[in-house]
Amino acid sequence: MKMDDLEFRKRALANPHDTDEEFIAATSSSTARQQLVQELRMLDSRLSEVLLSAPIPTDLVERLKSRQPRAAAPKTRTMFSRYYALAASLVVAVGVTLSVGLQSARPSAADLQFHDDVLSHVYREAPRYSSNLADLSWQQISQVITEAGGHLREDERIKTLHIKFANDCNIVPATRGAHIVLEGTKGSVSVIIINNSPVTTKFDVTDPRFTGKIIPLGVGNLIIIGEKEEPLESYEALITDAFEWVI
Amino acid sequence: MSDTPVLDDRLKQERYEALVDALYQDVYRYAYWLCKNSALAEDLVQETFLRAWRSLDSLQNDKAAKAWLFTILRRENARLYERYRPDIVDIEDQSIADSDENEPDQRLDRRLLHEAIATLDKEYREPLLLQVIGGFSGKEIAEILDLNNNTVMTRLFRARGKLKHIFVPDSKSGDDISEGDMAEDQD
Numbered sequence: 001m002k003m004d005d006l007e008f009r010k011r012a013l014a015n016p017h018d019t020d021e022e023f024i025a026a027t028s029s030s031t032a033r034q035q036l037v038q039e040l041r042m043l044d045s046r047l048s049e050v051l052l053s054a055p056i057p058t059d060l061v062e063r064l065k066s067r068q069p070r071a072a073a074p075k076t077r078t079m080f081s082r083y084y085a086l087a088a089s090l091v092v093a094v095g096v097t098l099s100v101g102l103q104s105a106r107p108s109a110a111d112l113q114f115h116d117d118v119l120s121h122v123y124r125e126a127p128r129y130s131s132n133l134a135d136l137s138w139q140q141i142s143q144v145i146t147e148a149g150g151h152l153r154e155d156e157r158i159k160t161l162h163i164k165f166a167n168d169c170n171i172v173p174a175t176r177g178a179h180i181v182l183e184g185t186k187g188s189v190s191v192i193i194i195n196n197s198p199v200t201t202k203f204d205v206t207d208p209r210f211t212g213k214i215i216p217l218g219v220g221n222l223i224i225i226g227e228k229e230e231p232l233e234s235y236e237a238l239i240t241d242a243f244e245w246v247i
Numbered sequence: 248m249s250d251t252p253v254l255d256d257r258l259k260q261e262r263y264e265a266l267v268d269a270l271y272q273d274v275y276r277y278a279y280w281l282c283k284n285s286a287l288a289e290d291l292v293q294e295t296f297l298r299a300w301r302s303l304d305s306l307q308n309d310k311a312a313k314a315w316l317f318t319i320l321r322r323e324n325a326r327l328y329e330r331y332r333p334d335i336v337d338i339e340d341q342s343i344a345d346s347d348e349n350e351p352d353q354r355l356d357r358r359l360l361h362e363a364i365a366t367l368d369k370e371y372r373e374p375l376l377l378q379v380i381g382g383f384s385g386k387e388i389a390e391i392l393d394l395n396n397n398t399v400m401t402r403l404f405r406a407r408g409k410l411k412h413i414f415v416p417d418s419k420s421g422d423d424i425s426e427g428d429m430a431e432d433q434d
Contacts, residue, residue, distance in 0.1 A: 047379055109323075
């Protein structure tokens, strides 16, 4: 059966280098069809030239062979990164002691893996503190923080929070951490402190149920996760103000 | 004591390095045009090859390595970056800057084509990248994208139709192609 024009155009645009006999015969049946195929092949040639000209990092092949992670995530050329870099510079300039700052615009692959691990942990632990637990004493909370390698300054504003759960945290094996849960306005709020490598940048938790932040905090990380629409900023300010690592 | 584990490790490393040598450029270019950012592309390629190393034993046939790596890369891109990408086109102009030897008209053409590819919807851009960079057939693209063959061919047809409309505006052949000519087949 002869190929009609619509079918021919569809096949030519889908693949102008089609070597199927039926397509080749259909191409040679008219000069208009030959012209279309010729134009599309020229377009493909230019397309190929542009796509294959993407510059490849010179040392990429060696790094891939040695299976070394990137030394540092290079800053990407977004407006975000420029603003974040400026913000980070200002943070340093005013002498803030904790490194709660924005060092690059975008979390690294390792950061995002950490994000996924944190979320899995919170989902796994959530049933443990969903019931109406009694408030913990300051001593109980302080002990868990101490065992994680930190210190929480006694702060009257923190004492007014309904903290109902505090335990060591094992999100990252072989590192110390504390998982504290308080009653927020929308439900339970997890405050997790992990004494591991800080993430490269502060970034938001992305999840259908939870809202949250992962924040580089000195030599480790602070994670705050609550139910959607929970206002987390106040908790973040309280913790970063009162917490310090004991080195 | 047997030295088989040492030998196995060396053979695995040799196989892995051969894979890197043969395919890292195509994998990087695909990543670059997929995520439209060189830094992210580099991260993605490293993650892809790390995962490839870990599961190299599961690759039965080295001829299938390219499709295997592209599939890993797509999955990593979806897992790590798609949900975090800011809503901006971020692709750099390095590939254009390298073409200074060309005539101004050619440079303009390249720039326009560069932008047209970068702004093509992902559903059209991706099969086109797999065809031009990867050299995959329609059937292979369908397998990588988990689509049926007709859907892939329709998307390729539309992708080239959009680019052709920009670059061959005076053409009399095929100007009457419209997106309504053919409904996309259901997956």
